[in-house]
Amino acid sequence: MTVGAMGLPAGTKLPPVVHHVFFWLKNPSSVEDRDRLVEGLKTLAGIPIIRQLHVGILANTEKRDVVDASWQVSELMFFDDVTGQASYQTHPLHLAFVKDCSHLWEKVIVYDAMNIFSK
Numbered sequence: 001m002t003v004g005a006m007g008l009p010a011g012t013k014l015p016p017v018v019h020h021v022f023f024w025l026k027n028p029s030s031v032e033d034r035d036r037l038v039e040g041l042k043t044l045a046g047i048p049i050i051r052q053l054h055v056g057i058l059a060n061t062e063k064r065d066v067v068d069a070s071w072q073v074s075e076l077m078f079f080d081d082v083t084g085q086a087s088y089q090t091h092p093l094h095l096a097f098v099k100d101c102s103h104l105w106e107k108v109i110v111y112d113a114m115n116i117f118s119k
Contacts, residue, residue, distance in 0.1 A: 015051040016115045017079040019088075022071040024107035033104050037073050040101035044075070047091050052078040071109075078115070085112065 027033050034057065041055045054076040058069055079085040088094055 015078040015080050017082055017085050018111075018113045018115050019075075019077040019079065019085055020111045020113070021075045021077075022109045022111075023073040023075075023105045024070065025072045025104055026106045027104075028072055034072055037101055037104045040097050040104075041073070041075050043093060043097055044077075047088055047093050049079060049084045049087050049091070050077050051080060052076075 023037060025033050025037065038055055038057070041053075044050060045053050056074045056076070058072060061067065063069065077085075077088070079088065
């Protein structure tokens with residue numbers, strides 16, 4: 001099998017709405033806090049409207065001026081449409097995640113995009 005985007009079989013199309021969130025921890029050197037946030041993000045997999053969920057930590061890649069290495073944890077989600085992404089915002093599992101984990105971060109930045117090409 002040929003593997004394409006994000007480790008998916010080649011030719012797999014990703015859903016069109018991309019929701020990418022970056023988290024800066026209050027205690028950026030705390031592995032315990034990072035892991036707690038990661039576990040909290042994994043609970044979001046129980047929300048059926050999310051088509052794909054990817055949770056990551058900062059990669060130890062080449063340091064370049066264009067690379068922002070200031071964050072600690074990210075989440076990448078795909079939704080079928082903007083309505084699905086909006087429904088996610090008020091889903092009880094998302095609200096519980098925010099309630100249970102928001103004390104861990106000092107900053108969050110969200111990038112929402114329409115996926116117009118997937119390889």
